[in-house]
Amino acid sequence: MSRKAAEILAAQVIAKPDCVLGLATGSTPVGAYQQLIRWCREGILDFSHVKTVNLDEYKGLKPDNDQSYRYFMNQNLFSGINIRLENTHVPDGAEEDSGKACRDYDRVIEEAGGVDLQLLGIGHDGHIGFNEPSEYFSKGTSCVTLAERTIEANKRFFSSADEVPRRAYTMGIGSIMKAEKILIVVSGEDKAEITAKAFGGPVTPEVPASILQFHPDVTLVADKAALSKWKESGR
Numbered sequence: 582m583s584r585k586a587a588e589i590l591a592a593q594v595i596a597k598p599d600c601v602l603g604l605a606t607g608s609t610p611v612g613a614y615q616q617l618i619r620w621c622r623e624g625i626l627d628f629s630h631v632k633t634v635n636l637d638e639y640k641g642l643k644p645d646n647d648q649s650y651r652y653f654m655n656q657n658l659f660s661g662i663n664i665r666l667e668n669t670h671v672p673d674g675a676e677e678d679s680g681k682a683c684r685d686y687d688r689v690i691e692e693a694g695g696v697d698l699q700l701l702g703i704g705h706d707g708h709i710g711f712n713e714p715s716e717y718f719s720k721g722t723s724c725v726t727l728a729e730r731t732i733e734a735n736k737r738f739f740s741s742a743d744e745v746p747r748r749a750y751t752m753g754i755g756s757i758m759k760a761e762k763i764l765i766v767v768s769g770e771d772k773a774e775i776t777a778k779a780f781g782g783p784v785t786p787e788v789p790a791s792i793l794q795f796h797p798d799v800t801l802v803a804d805k806a807a808l809s810k811w812k813e814s815g816r
């Protein structure tokens with residue numbers, strides 16, 4: 582799964598060396614990032630003209646906090662490839678004014694010229710970025726309250742669930758849907774049910790990832806376990 586995802590990301594960088602990649606955190610993309618680092622070290626990939634915009638960041642965490650998504654990206658990808666750090670963007674978790682943080686990030690995406698390829702993972706509740714189940718699909722960057730299920734899933738990175746920030750800035754569903762191409766990676770049996778719902782069920786903001794059924798260019802890369810329930814559903 583990671584190898585396939587890395588190939589799709591690499592193909593984008595080779596086809597358009599000054600592309601804009603939308604990137605994601607979480608455990609799922611780590612293997613793909615490691616492969617990209619290897620290819621960059623071998624001289625197969627050149628990131629010197631690539632720009633990146635990440636999906637989300639915890640509100641209240643500074644970039645040097647080792648639980649922040651900026652720190653994660655630096656550690657898991659940026660420090661291993663020849664990208665210019667000033668070309669990499671993550672919402673500013675240290676900005677206390679939510680309105681400003683969101684407006685600023687929408688401007689960053691716009692000034693980058695839009696996303697060529699957006700990498701996504703999926704949460705157990707169907708979130709993409711930190712867009713949690715809701716009554717509507719968000720348009721631009723917003724400040725969200727994390728669902729209990731997300732806090733439970735993410736507490737493994739913190740000393741306790743209490744340490745997980747309750748708020749986050751996330752790219753909106755509208756912005757994600759504007760990406761030219763989308764690559765969603767999913768792994769593990771614990772994601773089987775939500776994968777079946779998102780791709781084989783109705784399109785609803787209660788399952789934010791279901792909106793991807795309406796995107797014209799989505800590639801789902803998953804392992805067998807993650808696909809098991811979708812196959813069973815026959816849809």
Ligand code: PGA
Pocket residue numbers: 606607608609610702703704705708709710
């Ligand atoms: P994971 O997170 O890759 O760590 O499962 C995915 C997500 O919550 O979007």
